[in-house]
Amino acid sequence: MPDYLFLGLSAIVALVPSILLPLRRDHKQDGLFWLVLMVAVAGPATLVLATMAGSWRSDLSTTLWVTVAATMAGFVVISILAREAWRLTPLVSAYMAALGILAMVWAQVPHEPISVGAAGGWIGVHIVVSVATYALITLAGVAALGAFLQERALKRKQPTALTRILPSVADCEGLLVRLLALGEVILALGLATGMALQYGATGKLLLLDHKTILTMTTFVVIGALLLAHYKTGLRGRQAARIVLLAYLLLTLGYPGVKFVTDVILG
Structure with a gap:
């Protein structure tokens, strides 16, 4: 220790x-x-x-x-x-x-x-994919926060030392869209490897526990946001709030589960 x-x-x-x-x-x-x-x-x-x-x-x-x-x-x-x-x-x-x-x-x-080796190759792949997904969505959430802060400073006409450093609203939004698109692809791969693990352990492709439901909801929310962005040009604070919602859902499904099992129930 x-x-x-x-x-x-x-x-x-x-x-x-x-x-x-x-x-x-x-x-x-x-x-x-x-x-x-x-x-x-x-x-x-x-x-x-x-x-x-x-x-x-x-x-x-x-x-x-x-x-x-x-x-x-x-x-x-x-x-x-x-x-x-x-x-x-x-x-x-x-x-x-x-x-x-x-x-x-x-x-x-x-x-x-x-032991990753003892559990088979799929669990190693699933861990890597899950970590990569959460890292990407985390960065997308930070980009969304940056866009939110910049837009608020512009509307109030009161730039701060922080907003002078941050990227422009357009740059933040462009970055978060690219991160979300990549994160959506990797999240889909994570769901697939998770189903492979579940099938190997129980013979069932899908077990609808809270972690799976939150992850699938995140997948749907991100997909809907990307579709709305490309179809209607959704951007600004509304898009930032949706990105942060997706990040919250994924957080509840990833470290949130650990918090409940290790701290509250442990």
Whole structure:
């Protein structure tokens, strides 16, 4: 536990520079930015790799740390591929630091490791797909929050230090649509691998528990939002609220389940 505490605190500290760096004058996507972002990825990733060591821990604390590591790694890729995505750094890093703090709070909850190799190949694929999906939808939710904050500042004609750093409303919306489209595809793959696991375990393709229902509802909500965007041009605060709703549903179905089983019922 002392080692875990040290790694956890180190991971949180590693995120702090990426929160503060955008506050510097003439902030830009330079070498210092990439160095700080790599440090923000390395901290949580090191903790996850060190604590798992050949087995998958399914407790709430590890779930949150895996989310942080995957989201930060995904954000690096998106910052390379998308022109203005890097401007979301303070929002992404601050949210990940908050999740890291929550992970440390619940680190004392008992856990039972799952051997991925012993459970068969499908569970490994399903875990990777599930983590990737949640990381993408998390980033889409942050982009939606960025668009919401920018639009509110424009309407009030009161820009803040944060909104001056963030991407424009159009850039945030373009990014979140692309993230949602990719997330929808991977979420569909996650549902398929989940059904494969369920069939292998019970002989049934689908078990309608709360996790499955929330995930399927998220899939429908995201699909409806994408359809409305391409058919009617849905955007702005209304679109941002729907994205955040989808993220809430997926959160209830992923770490939310861990919270109920580990903390409330545990």
